[in-house]
Amino acid sequence: EEATGIALSRHPRDSYFIATKMSNHRLYGAGLRGKELQEASVKMYQDSFKHLRTDYFDYYLFHILGTGKGMEEMRGRLYDCGIADFILKEKEAGRIRKLGFSFHGDVRVFDYMLQESGIPWDFVQIQLNYLDWRHASGINVNAEYLYSELAKRNIPAVIMEPLLGGRLSKVHDHIVNKLKQREPEQSVASWAFRFAGSFPNVLTVLSGMTYMEHLQDNLCTYSPLHPLSDDEFVFLQETADLMVQYQTIPCNDCKYCMPCPYGIDIPAILLHYNKCINEGNMPRNGHDENYHKARQAFLIGYDRSVPRLRQASHCIGCNQCSPDCPQGINIPKEMQRIDHFVERLKQNLMYKL
Ligand code: SF4
Ligand code: SF4
CATH class of the missing domain: 1.20.58 (Methane Monooxygenase Hydroxylase; Chain G, domain 1)
Known part of the structure; x- marks a missing residue:
């Protein structure tokens, strides 16, 4: 935030959007509860203004809801400590323009947020890519379900992990051949970018770029975007069906597990x-x-x-x-x-x- 704040302060405030998050899962994980958690969370929120040198956020998210202890953790982080009320008042006061949450994990949390929380979400951030569409692994939920639930409520989706941490740019050689056979000029990663960008209810795609070639692909693919045809959509689903047969470990290099106290990389x-x-x-x-x-x-x-x-x-x-x-x-x-x-x-x- 501090580095971004310095860089952005050189430009007029209305020439860019700022998105940042309430990342109080770490505070919760460190054992803070109730009043203590509220104070530390409010401080985190206020520090973001200072670091980013702004007096309003265009997009503000409750970060990573659904992980850890699922419903219990979500309630502790948002409701028991009163931070949900605090953030809603901040929105009323105009310091938050659009309020959302990012989701990973326990689908009950996702359903609760949409169906029962009563919060009028302006957007929701989900993991979506052609493998996770119907083959989500680990604690993830099929993106087909997540996206459809948002679309039917007209809630814009912000897409994370379109390349699954780079995994969809480094696929099995057989898959590379299959994609190249169909479109020799298109990169492997561009298929994944096009998939994520083709849904009408997508507000933006956070490209999760790791290498310069991802940035170049990103620019080429989205300027302008050629949405997938129905036929190409089916082709990518077949590709995903094939991909799950290769026994890779679904690590997307996010490094959330790091550092390991014993130095394991x-x-x-x-x-x-x-x-x-x-x-x-x-x-x-x-x-x-x-x-x-x-x-x-x-x-x-x-x-x-x-x-x-x-x-x-x-x-x-x-x-x-x-x-x-x-x-x-x-x-x-x-x-x-x-x-x-x-x-x-x-x-x-x-x-x-
Ligand atoms: S980098 Fe760590 S936290 Fe991220 S997916 Fe891989 S194992 Fe999981
Ligand atoms: S020592 Fe092994 S189990 Fe413990 S944090 Fe490191 S990688 Fe994980």
């Missing part, structure tokens, strides 16, 4: 594992034709991507990380599984089988 380990699956470098057993090549690629790539001290073998299984993972990944279990796999590769046990 969780996303780097999971991304390396996924990369090997996508590139067909997943040594299964010694009878595989490319076992030796795949084994070498996996082990050398692992040491290059993740320093030894930060590899899965150093995970002690404390599980401090998993509750923060919006994808619902059982991180210690995956660390143990990958470590076991690496050990078997190192000792060439699979070859001896």
